[in-house]
Amino acid sequence: MEISCDRLSLSKIKTELKSLAFYRDLLAELLTTFFLTLSALSLGMTWGDKPYTGTVEQVGIGMMCTVCALAWSLGEFGGIHMNPSVTLALVLLSEITPSRALIYLVIQCIAAMAGTKFIQVVLPPLVTDHLKPTMLHPDVAEWQGFLIEGWLTFHLIFTVLGATDEKRKRDGYCIPPLIIAMTVATCIGCGFVSTGSSMNPAMTFGAAVVTDIWDNHWLYWVGPLSGSFLATLLYKFVFDILDNSNEKTC
Amino acid sequence: MEISCDRLSLSKIKTELKSLAFYRDLLAELLTTFFLTLSALSLGMTWGDKPYTGTVEQVGIGMMCTVCALAWSLGEFGGIHMNPSVTLALVLLSEITPSRALIYLVIQCIAAMAGTKFIQVVLPPLVTDHLKPTMLHPDVAEWQGFLIEGWLTFHLIFTVLGATDEKRKRDGYCIPPLIIAMTVATCIGCGFVSTGSSMNPAMTFGAAVVTDIWDNHWLYWVGPLSGSFLATLLYKFVFDILDNSNEKTC
Amino acid sequence: MEISCDRLSLSKIKTELKSLAFYRDLLAELLTTFFLTLSALSLGMTWGDKPYTGTVEQVGIGMMCTVCALAWSLGEFGGIHMNPSVTLALVLLSEITPSRALIYLVIQCIAAMAGTKFIQVVLPPLVTDHLKPTMLHPDVAEWQGFLIEGWLTFHLIFTVLGATDEKRKRDGYCIPPLIIAMTVATCIGCGFVSTGSSMNPAMTFGAAVVTDIWDNHWLYWVGPLSGSFLATLLYKFVFDILDNSNEKTC
Amino acid sequence: MEISCDRLSLSKIKTELKSLAFYRDLLAELLTTFFLTLSALSLGMTWGDKPYTGTVEQVGIGMMCTVCALAWSLGEFGGIHMNPSVTLALVLLSEITPSRALIYLVIQCIAAMAGTKFIQVVLPPLVTDHLKPTMLHPDVAEWQGFLIEGWLTFHLIFTVLGATDEKRKRDGYCIPPLIIAMTVATCIGCGFVSTGSSMNPAMTFGAAVVTDIWDNHWLYWVGPLSGSFLATLLYKFVFDILDNSNEKTC
Numbered sequence A, B, C, D: 001m002e003i004s005c006d007r008l009s010l011s012k013i014k015t016e017l018k019s020l021a022f023y024r025d026l027l028a029e030l031l032t033t034f035f036l037t038l039s040a041l042s043l044g045m046t047w048g049d050k051p052y053t054g055t056v057e058q059v060g061i062g063m064m065c066t067v068c069a070l071a072w073s074l075g076e077f078g079g080i081h082m083n084p085s086v087t088l089a090l091v092l093l094s095e096i097t098p099s100r101a102l103i104y105l106v107i108q109c110i111a112a113m114a115g116t117k118f119i120q121v122v123l124p125p126l127v128t129d130h131l132k133p134t135m136l137h138p139d140v141a142e143w144q145g146f147l148i149e150g151w152l153t154f155h156l157i158f159t160v161l162g163a164t165d166e167k168r169k170r171d172g173y174c175i176p177p178l179i180i181a182m183t184v185a186t187c188i189g190c191g192f193v194s195t196g197s198s199m200n201p202a203m204t205f206g207a208a209v210v211t212d213i214w215d216n217h218w219l220y221w222v223g224p225l226s227g228s229f230l231a232t233l234l235y236k237f238v239f240d241i242l243d244n245s246n247e248k249t250c
Helices: A012-019 A020-043 A056-074 A082-093 A100-121 A142-164 A176-191 A203-210 A219-239 A243-250 B010-018 B021-044 B056-074 B084-092 B098-122 B142-164 B176-191 B201-211 B219-239 B246-250 C010-016 C020-043 C054-072 C086-092 C098-122 C142-164 C175-193 C202-211 C219-239 C244-249 D011-020 D018-041 D057-075 D084-092 D098-122 D140-165 D176-191 D200-210 D219-239 D244-249
Strands: none
Touching: A012 A020, A012 A056, A012 B056, A020 A056, A020 A100, A020 A203, A020 D176, A020 D219, A056 A176, A056 B056, A056 B201, A056 D057, A056 D140, A056 D176, A082 A142, A082 A203, A100 A203, A100 B142, A100 D140, A142 A176, A142 A219, A142 B021, A142 B056, A142 B098, A142 C244, A176 B021, A176 B056, A176 B084, A176 D018, A176 D084, A203 A219, A203 D057, A219 B021, A243 B056, A243 C142, B010 B098, B010 B201, B021 B098, B021 B201, B021 C142, B021 D084, B056 B176, B084 B142, B098 D200, B098 D244, B142 B219, B142 C054, B142 C098, B142 D057, B176 C020, B176 C054, B219 C020, C020 C054, C020 C202, C020 D176, C086 C142, C086 C202, C098 C142, C098 D098, C142 C175, C142 C219, C142 D057, C142 D084, C175 D018, C175 D057, C202 C219, D018 D057, D018 D098, D057 D176, D084 D098, D084 D140, D084 D200, D084 D219, D140 D176, D140 D219, D200 D219
């Protein structure tokens, strides 16, 4: 979830495939996305006999803590995106190569599938019978869900780009992973009941494959990726420019 | 929510109107206030069939995260006030010009209206039927509500000024947006049931326009702005002076 | 709640009484303790018709945010103790003079009384009828309550001293107010139902005066102050010594 | 919970036993583990007549605050492990000697027993009748509980090692105790209902001794220690190597 320092041209991909660091980055991405999926699924579980489990606050706070801790602890190893929406933003900003982005996407999906499977194995049927990918609330229309996922992911990616922009870094700007994680908490609070606050196509896809539930699946790809696309374009063409005029008036 | 570095005299407003940076600042203010409104309205929604939604904790924690993340990520672009109470304090301290403050006020109100409308569109009638601006609890008298909004906004603005005072900044003082956001969380916890903890006239106004509910509307302007006015005066004339005598005894 | 930099000998108290900074410090202590009391009382209010108000989590998180924001924003003005237990620890460590400590104690009690009165005025009888100082759970014996308040305040003051020790400060040690506030949150969670987690004799005293409820009042003075006393002694004679042998083995 | 700076060879243990600093470290470990145990047990208490006590969120947030505050305040005194899983990881990385690790283990178990006993004394039978060590949910099989404790502790230790790795420290990497504590909060949210989210054999052992409840006790040793073992090996042999190839591609 942190802007990687890789700025490889496409022609360098062959060199990269031979380096040890590249595979370590992939392993870091795989592990962190796997643990993120475990947290996302287990935090939201409702245990029949235990009230106050799986509340929105619990999922929001728990995901904030996971995202922050994983991105902070292992950020050097390839950036720790854990989410195709983040990967898309970084490709659009030429922070990573398209080929690296594709590999990340595959790894994120595999990690999410493995994470969902792990939860299905270690928890009893009492709760895993209710295991499902993020889904629309029955009263929310598909186009509304699309707009909600777009809004939440726009909000998330816009904050990601602002918080990690090296050009604008000052003293107080030293803890981007925490800022990003706080946005995750807000967005989960805002959309958990209506769409499940996915913002992450890989995580929804992983759970959909394992549980074979594909309701409204398209919107969990198109919504987040559209939001990420728009946020990145707006950031790139409007807020990424710290030109002289800004220096002067400020 | 961060003290902007603009210290423009009124005569400079024409130059400002021609600069690109000025419009970028306005766009940043518009976007952040829009997202703040989306969070404020959706975090507090109660979904009929889902217990534990819209709790005070959820609104408090969610708003804390939003305020911190938005102010931190985009603070350079005009300060990110998102609230006329903050704008008032900065005018009184001559941190921004009155003309800039007026433009900010208009933009904050527009963003809040747009945000409320967006929520009305993307969420189902099940919840949007209950959409309303911050309102008084039926047992709370108008003058009590006025005092409560005044207290909460005084607390908020007093902390804003203390946390962002460049003259007193030291090592540990590097994260003003987080401190401000923590005060938002507290104030929401303190006044959510009695007045809705607005502290933000623009946000209440935006929701009032869209829902056409104007109960006790005056106090959501007079309360917060009075609190901000008093806190700023007190800060300016008592705590803003780091004179030699302070250096000596300390 | 922050170790003040004042190291005045008793003979300097006359000079101090003539300085402007001294009265500003007192005003800062009065204001912050007043706002702390408002938060403490209003966060824990149960509103008959609103479920999920006044939960332990809400009080814990809200108080954490208030303590951190107030101590951070205004820490330079006399340290912002807001609690006689903190003032006692700083007297024992000779960080402040006994005469200054006594003045602080009086100011803390006045602020707590004023805060309780303010809450009684601005909230409706529906909730203020239940206004009371921190009290023992009926199943908890007095000596148990004494031990609980002692434990919680020991824990709090021990962390305060560790977090603010200038001699041991390193890079990661830059945000003592947050650390202290996190301990407040924990301690409220640990003891809220059994003793009300006061840890603060002034706040309990203020509410007792206004509501005229004095049940087990002694233990809210003796418990916290004993805990603070023990924690300070232990810290001073064991953990305050960073001698050469420590440097060597480490 | 912080990587200690001790890198003593086994032959130095005799010197260490003679140093004052060594016994101070042990006292710090004893005190912090004792307070951690008090928090863990009292935060999760359900008080019959008080709804909303002992919720998973409360335990998660409270433990996060305790772990962060204790590790931050006293980290210099021997590292403040408070958990045999952390001690195991540091032995495997040769950060501490095996003899020191054994002494830590004994101290952690003693502190957990003392903490459990203290809670039994200061709280009324209403709640202490339900005092018990972390236990399996009746629907969770033993091998599942083993996997869950392994997963949670792997996640925790992996983050601990990433967050405290001095070789990879940068500007934003200055607050490891907070990152570690956030992982504790997540893991408690993920596994509280299924296994009690122990991750800490000493704490479970202490409560088991005092309450004489030994159900599935083995898995609270083997699960966490296996998770810690695997995480440390993976970190040591894959992520601890910052070789030149990494510098090049990054």
